[in-house]
Amino acid sequence: MKLIILDRDGVINHDSDAYIKTVDEWQPLPGAIEAIARLHHAGWTVAVATNQSGLARGYYDEATLHAMHDKLRALLAEHGAEIGLIAFCPHGPDDGCDCRKPDIGLLLQIARHYDTSLEGVWFAGDSLRDLQAAVTVGAQPVLVKTGKGTETAGKQLPTGTLVFADLAAVADALLQG
Known part of the structure:
Protein backbone atom coordinates (compact mmCIF):
# COMPACT_ATOMS: atom_id res chain seq x y z
CA MET A 1 0.00 0.00 0.00
CA LYS A 2 1.26 3.44 -0.92
CA LEU A 3 0.22 5.59 2.06
CA ILE A 4 1.00 9.20 2.94
CA ILE A 5 -0.30 10.95 6.05
CA LEU A 6 -0.88 14.69 6.18
CA ASP A 7 -1.48 17.17 8.95
CA ARG A 8 -4.44 19.37 8.01
CA ASP A 9 -4.14 23.04 9.06
CA GLY A 10 -1.14 24.68 7.42
CA VAL A 11 -0.58 21.73 5.08
CA ILE A 12 -3.87 21.26 3.21
CA ASN A 13 -5.64 24.46 4.21
CA HIS A 14 -4.77 27.90 5.53
CA ASP A 15 -4.11 27.98 9.27
CA SER A 16 -4.98 30.66 11.79
CA ASP A 17 -3.80 31.34 15.33
CA ALA A 18 -7.47 32.20 15.96
CA TYR A 19 -8.42 28.67 14.74
CA ILE A 20 -10.39 27.65 11.67
CA LYS A 21 -13.89 27.78 13.15
CA THR A 22 -16.27 27.73 10.18
CA VAL A 23 -16.61 26.06 6.82
CA ASP A 24 -16.10 29.46 5.15
CA GLU A 25 -12.80 29.93 7.04
CA TRP A 26 -11.60 26.54 5.78
CA GLN A 27 -9.76 27.51 2.59
CA PRO A 28 -7.34 25.19 0.78
CA LEU A 29 -3.77 26.31 0.24
CA PRO A 30 -2.81 26.95 -3.40
CA GLY A 31 -2.08 23.65 -5.15
CA ALA A 32 -3.01 21.44 -2.17
CA ILE A 33 -6.21 19.94 -3.60
CA GLU A 34 -4.48 19.27 -6.91
CA ALA A 35 -1.51 17.65 -5.10
CA ILE A 36 -3.80 15.27 -3.20
CA ALA A 37 -5.67 14.50 -6.44
CA ARG A 38 -2.42 13.72 -8.28
CA LEU A 39 -1.36 11.37 -5.48
CA HIS A 40 -4.77 9.68 -5.47
CA HIS A 41 -4.69 9.15 -9.25
CA ALA A 42 -1.21 7.62 -8.94
CA GLY A 43 -2.52 5.00 -6.51
CA TRP A 44 -1.64 6.66 -3.22
CA THR A 45 -3.90 6.60 -0.18
CA VAL A 46 -3.86 10.00 1.50
CA ALA A 47 -4.88 10.02 5.17
CA VAL A 48 -5.03 12.94 7.60
CA ALA A 49 -3.97 13.18 11.26
CA THR A 50 -5.05 16.49 12.79
CA ASN A 51 -5.20 18.03 16.25
CA GLN A 52 -8.51 19.87 16.57
CA SER A 53 -8.42 21.38 20.07
CA GLY A 54 -10.92 24.01 18.88
CA LEU A 55 -13.53 21.35 19.68
CA ALA A 56 -12.44 21.13 23.33
CA ARG A 57 -12.20 24.92 23.50
CA GLY A 58 -15.78 25.28 22.25
CA TYR A 59 -14.84 27.27 19.13
CA TYR A 60 -16.83 24.91 16.87
CA ASP A 61 -18.67 21.62 17.17
CA GLU A 62 -18.08 18.23 15.62
CA ALA A 63 -20.76 18.81 12.98
CA THR A 64 -18.85 21.90 11.79
CA LEU A 65 -15.60 19.92 11.71
CA HIS A 66 -17.25 17.22 9.60
CA ALA A 67 -18.67 19.93 7.31
CA MET A 68 -15.11 21.25 6.79
CA HIS A 69 -14.01 17.74 5.86
CA ASP A 70 -17.02 17.39 3.56
CA LYS A 71 -15.84 20.56 1.80
CA LEU A 72 -12.39 18.98 1.35
CA ARG A 73 -13.97 15.80 -0.02
CA ALA A 74 -16.18 17.82 -2.41
CA LEU A 75 -13.20 19.80 -3.74
CA LEU A 76 -11.30 16.55 -4.33
CA ALA A 77 -14.34 14.98 -6.01
CA GLU A 78 -14.23 17.81 -8.56
CA HIS A 79 -10.83 16.35 -9.55
CA GLY A 80 -12.12 12.77 -9.53
CA ALA A 81 -10.17 12.10 -6.32
CA GLU A 82 -10.80 11.27 -2.70
CA ILE A 83 -9.09 11.39 0.65
CA GLY A 84 -8.82 8.45 3.01
CA LEU A 85 -9.31 8.37 6.75
CA ILE A 86 -9.34 11.72 8.54
CA ALA A 87 -8.30 11.01 12.12
CA PHE A 88 -8.70 13.92 14.52
CA CYS A 89 -7.96 14.63 18.16
CA PRO A 90 -10.82 16.58 19.77
CA HIS A 91 -8.94 17.18 23.01
CA GLY A 92 -7.26 20.22 24.50
CA PRO A 93 -3.55 20.34 25.31
CA ASP A 94 -4.12 19.57 29.01
CA ASP A 95 -6.64 16.74 28.58
CA GLY A 96 -4.05 13.97 28.93
CA CYS A 97 -5.13 12.01 25.85
CA ASP A 98 -2.82 9.82 23.77
CA ASP A 130 4.01 16.45 13.59
CA LEU A 131 7.65 15.56 12.94
CA GLN A 132 8.11 14.17 16.47
CA ALA A 133 5.04 11.94 16.10
CA ALA A 134 6.37 10.66 12.76
CA VAL A 135 9.72 9.73 14.29
CA THR A 136 8.08 7.94 17.23
CA VAL A 137 6.19 5.54 14.92
CA GLY A 138 9.09 5.05 12.49
CA ALA A 139 7.51 7.16 9.76
CA GLN A 140 9.46 9.56 7.54
CA PRO A 141 9.13 13.11 8.93
CA VAL A 142 8.34 15.63 6.19
CA LEU A 143 8.15 19.38 6.81
CA VAL A 144 6.25 21.71 4.51
CA LYS A 145 7.06 25.40 4.68
CA THR A 146 3.41 26.43 4.51
CA GLY A 147 1.39 27.27 7.61
CA LYS A 148 3.84 27.38 10.51
CA GLY A 149 6.42 25.43 8.50
CA THR A 150 8.83 28.30 7.80
CA GLU A 151 8.99 29.04 11.53
CA THR A 152 9.40 25.33 12.30
CA ALA A 153 12.25 25.05 9.76
CA GLY A 154 14.30 27.36 11.99
CA LYS A 155 14.14 24.89 14.87
CA GLN A 156 16.13 21.73 15.56
CA LEU A 157 14.44 19.22 13.27
CA PRO A 158 14.53 15.46 13.81
CA THR A 159 17.37 13.76 11.95
CA GLY A 160 16.38 12.81 8.42
CA THR A 161 13.51 15.29 8.11
CA LEU A 162 12.72 16.09 4.48
CA VAL A 163 11.80 19.72 3.81
CA PHE A 164 9.60 20.95 0.95
CA ALA A 165 8.06 24.28 -0.02
CA ASP A 166 4.50 22.94 0.03
CA LEU A 167 2.28 19.92 -0.48
CA ALA A 168 2.62 20.17 -4.27
CA ALA A 169 6.41 19.74 -3.92
CA VAL A 170 5.86 16.72 -1.63
CA ALA A 171 3.58 15.16 -4.27
CA ASP A 172 6.17 15.90 -6.98
CA ALA A 173 8.87 14.10 -4.96
CA LEU A 174 6.70 11.04 -4.32
CA LEU A 175 5.50 10.81 -7.91
CA GLN A 176 9.02 11.13 -9.31
CA GLY A 177 10.42 8.67 -6.75
Missing part, protein backbone atom coordinates in the same frame (compact mmCIF):
# COMPACT_ATOMS: atom_id res chain seq x y z
CA CYS A 99 -4.04 11.11 20.42
CA ARG A 100 -2.90 14.74 20.50
CA LYS A 101 0.31 15.06 18.50
CA PRO A 102 3.19 14.70 19.32
CA ASP A 103 1.56 11.63 20.92
CA ILE A 104 0.91 8.91 18.38
CA GLY A 105 -2.71 7.84 18.88
CA LEU A 106 -3.90 9.36 15.59
CA LEU A 107 -1.11 7.70 13.63
CA LEU A 108 -1.81 4.34 15.26
CA GLN A 109 -5.51 4.76 14.42
CA ILE A 110 -4.56 5.23 10.75
CA ALA A 111 -2.23 2.20 10.86
CA ARG A 112 -5.01 0.04 12.36
CA HIS A 113 -7.58 1.33 9.86
CA TYR A 114 -5.38 0.36 6.91
CA ASP A 115 -3.85 -2.67 8.66
CA THR A 116 -0.37 -1.49 7.76
CA SER A 117 2.95 -0.58 9.30
CA LEU A 118 3.91 3.09 9.39
CA GLU A 119 7.60 2.28 8.96
CA GLY A 120 8.91 4.68 6.32
CA VAL A 121 5.48 6.16 5.56
CA TRP A 122 5.76 9.89 4.85
CA PHE A 123 3.99 12.11 7.38
CA ALA A 124 3.89 15.73 6.18
CA GLY A 125 3.26 18.49 8.66
CA ASP A 126 4.13 22.08 9.42
CA SER A 127 4.96 21.76 13.13
CA LEU A 128 7.61 20.12 15.26
CA ARG A 129 4.95 17.99 16.98
Whole structure:
Protein backbone atom coordinates (compact mmCIF):
# COMPACT_ATOMS: atom_id res chain seq x y z
CA MET A 1 0.00 0.00 0.00
CA LYS A 2 1.26 3.44 -0.92
CA LEU A 3 0.22 5.59 2.06
CA ILE A 4 1.00 9.20 2.94
CA ILE A 5 -0.30 10.95 6.05
CA LEU A 6 -0.88 14.69 6.18
CA ASP A 7 -1.48 17.17 8.95
CA ARG A 8 -4.44 19.37 8.01
CA ASP A 9 -4.14 23.04 9.06
CA GLY A 10 -1.14 24.68 7.42
CA VAL A 11 -0.58 21.73 5.08
CA ILE A 12 -3.87 21.26 3.21
CA ASN A 13 -5.64 24.46 4.21
CA HIS A 14 -4.77 27.90 5.53
CA ASP A 15 -4.11 27.98 9.27
CA SER A 16 -4.98 30.66 11.79
CA ASP A 17 -3.80 31.34 15.33
CA ALA A 18 -7.47 32.20 15.96
CA TYR A 19 -8.42 28.67 14.74
CA ILE A 20 -10.39 27.65 11.67
CA LYS A 21 -13.89 27.78 13.15
CA THR A 22 -16.27 27.73 10.18
CA VAL A 23 -16.61 26.06 6.82
CA ASP A 24 -16.10 29.46 5.15
CA GLU A 25 -12.80 29.93 7.04
CA TRP A 26 -11.60 26.54 5.78
CA GLN A 27 -9.76 27.51 2.59
CA PRO A 28 -7.34 25.19 0.78
CA LEU A 29 -3.77 26.31 0.24
CA PRO A 30 -2.81 26.95 -3.40
CA GLY A 31 -2.08 23.65 -5.15
CA ALA A 32 -3.01 21.44 -2.17
CA ILE A 33 -6.21 19.94 -3.60
CA GLU A 34 -4.48 19.27 -6.91
CA ALA A 35 -1.51 17.65 -5.10
CA ILE A 36 -3.80 15.27 -3.20
CA ALA A 37 -5.67 14.50 -6.44
CA ARG A 38 -2.42 13.72 -8.28
CA LEU A 39 -1.36 11.37 -5.48
CA HIS A 40 -4.77 9.68 -5.47
CA HIS A 41 -4.69 9.15 -9.25
CA ALA A 42 -1.21 7.62 -8.94
CA GLY A 43 -2.52 5.00 -6.51
CA TRP A 44 -1.64 6.66 -3.22
CA THR A 45 -3.90 6.60 -0.18
CA VAL A 46 -3.86 10.00 1.50
CA ALA A 47 -4.88 10.02 5.17
CA VAL A 48 -5.03 12.94 7.60
CA ALA A 49 -3.97 13.18 11.26
CA THR A 50 -5.05 16.49 12.79
CA ASN A 51 -5.20 18.03 16.25
CA GLN A 52 -8.51 19.87 16.57
CA SER A 53 -8.42 21.38 20.07
CA GLY A 54 -10.92 24.01 18.88
CA LEU A 55 -13.53 21.35 19.68
CA ALA A 56 -12.44 21.13 23.33
CA ARG A 57 -12.20 24.92 23.50
CA GLY A 58 -15.78 25.28 22.25
CA TYR A 59 -14.84 27.27 19.13
CA TYR A 60 -16.83 24.91 16.87
CA ASP A 61 -18.67 21.62 17.17
CA GLU A 62 -18.08 18.23 15.62
CA ALA A 63 -20.76 18.81 12.98
CA THR A 64 -18.85 21.90 11.79
CA LEU A 65 -15.60 19.92 11.71
CA HIS A 66 -17.25 17.22 9.60
CA ALA A 67 -18.67 19.93 7.31
CA MET A 68 -15.11 21.25 6.79
CA HIS A 69 -14.01 17.74 5.86
CA ASP A 70 -17.02 17.39 3.56
CA LYS A 71 -15.84 20.56 1.80
CA LEU A 72 -12.39 18.98 1.35
CA ARG A 73 -13.97 15.80 -0.02
CA ALA A 74 -16.18 17.82 -2.41
CA LEU A 75 -13.20 19.80 -3.74
CA LEU A 76 -11.30 16.55 -4.33
CA ALA A 77 -14.34 14.98 -6.01
CA GLU A 78 -14.23 17.81 -8.56
CA HIS A 79 -10.83 16.35 -9.55
CA GLY A 80 -12.12 12.77 -9.53
CA ALA A 81 -10.17 12.10 -6.32
CA GLU A 82 -10.80 11.27 -2.70
CA ILE A 83 -9.09 11.39 0.65
CA GLY A 84 -8.82 8.45 3.01
CA LEU A 85 -9.31 8.37 6.75
CA ILE A 86 -9.34 11.72 8.54
CA ALA A 87 -8.30 11.01 12.12
CA PHE A 88 -8.70 13.92 14.52
CA CYS A 89 -7.96 14.63 18.16
CA PRO A 90 -10.82 16.58 19.77
CA HIS A 91 -8.94 17.18 23.01
CA GLY A 92 -7.26 20.22 24.50
CA PRO A 93 -3.55 20.34 25.31
CA ASP A 94 -4.12 19.57 29.01
CA ASP A 95 -6.64 16.74 28.58
CA GLY A 96 -4.05 13.97 28.93
CA CYS A 97 -5.13 12.01 25.85
CA ASP A 98 -2.82 9.82 23.77
CA CYS A 99 -4.04 11.11 20.42
CA ARG A 100 -2.90 14.74 20.50
CA LYS A 101 0.31 15.06 18.50
CA PRO A 102 3.19 14.70 19.32
CA ASP A 103 1.56 11.63 20.92
CA ILE A 104 0.91 8.91 18.38
CA GLY A 105 -2.71 7.84 18.88
CA LEU A 106 -3.90 9.36 15.59
CA LEU A 107 -1.11 7.70 13.63
CA LEU A 108 -1.81 4.34 15.26
CA GLN A 109 -5.51 4.76 14.42
CA ILE A 110 -4.56 5.23 10.75
CA ALA A 111 -2.23 2.20 10.86
CA ARG A 112 -5.01 0.04 12.36
CA HIS A 113 -7.58 1.33 9.86
CA TYR A 114 -5.38 0.36 6.91
CA ASP A 115 -3.85 -2.67 8.66
CA THR A 116 -0.37 -1.49 7.76
CA SER A 117 2.95 -0.58 9.30
CA LEU A 118 3.91 3.09 9.39
CA GLU A 119 7.60 2.28 8.96
CA GLY A 120 8.91 4.68 6.32
CA VAL A 121 5.48 6.16 5.56
CA TRP A 122 5.76 9.89 4.85
CA PHE A 123 3.99 12.11 7.38
CA ALA A 124 3.89 15.73 6.18
CA GLY A 125 3.26 18.49 8.66
CA ASP A 126 4.13 22.08 9.42
CA SER A 127 4.96 21.76 13.13
CA LEU A 128 7.61 20.12 15.26
CA ARG A 129 4.95 17.99 16.98
CA ASP A 130 4.01 16.45 13.59
CA LEU A 131 7.65 15.56 12.94
CA GLN A 132 8.11 14.17 16.47
CA ALA A 133 5.04 11.94 16.10
CA ALA A 134 6.37 10.66 12.76
CA VAL A 135 9.72 9.73 14.29
CA THR A 136 8.08 7.94 17.23
CA VAL A 137 6.19 5.54 14.92
CA GLY A 138 9.09 5.05 12.49
CA ALA A 139 7.51 7.16 9.76
CA GLN A 140 9.46 9.56 7.54
CA PRO A 141 9.13 13.11 8.93
CA VAL A 142 8.34 15.63 6.19
CA LEU A 143 8.15 19.38 6.81
CA VAL A 144 6.25 21.71 4.51
CA LYS A 145 7.06 25.40 4.68
CA THR A 146 3.41 26.43 4.51
CA GLY A 147 1.39 27.27 7.61
CA LYS A 148 3.84 27.38 10.51
CA GLY A 149 6.42 25.43 8.50
CA THR A 150 8.83 28.30 7.80
CA GLU A 151 8.99 29.04 11.53
CA THR A 152 9.40 25.33 12.30
CA ALA A 153 12.25 25.05 9.76
CA GLY A 154 14.30 27.36 11.99
CA LYS A 155 14.14 24.89 14.87
CA GLN A 156 16.13 21.73 15.56
CA LEU A 157 14.44 19.22 13.27
CA PRO A 158 14.53 15.46 13.81
CA THR A 159 17.37 13.76 11.95
CA GLY A 160 16.38 12.81 8.42
CA THR A 161 13.51 15.29 8.11
CA LEU A 162 12.72 16.09 4.48
CA VAL A 163 11.80 19.72 3.81
CA PHE A 164 9.60 20.95 0.95
CA ALA A 165 8.06 24.28 -0.02
CA ASP A 166 4.50 22.94 0.03
CA LEU A 167 2.28 19.92 -0.48
CA ALA A 168 2.62 20.17 -4.27
CA ALA A 169 6.41 19.74 -3.92
CA VAL A 170 5.86 16.72 -1.63
CA ALA A 171 3.58 15.16 -4.27
CA ASP A 172 6.17 15.90 -6.98
CA ALA A 173 8.87 14.10 -4.96
CA LEU A 174 6.70 11.04 -4.32
CA LEU A 175 5.50 10.81 -7.91
CA GLN A 176 9.02 11.13 -9.31
CA GLY A 177 10.42 8.67 -6.75
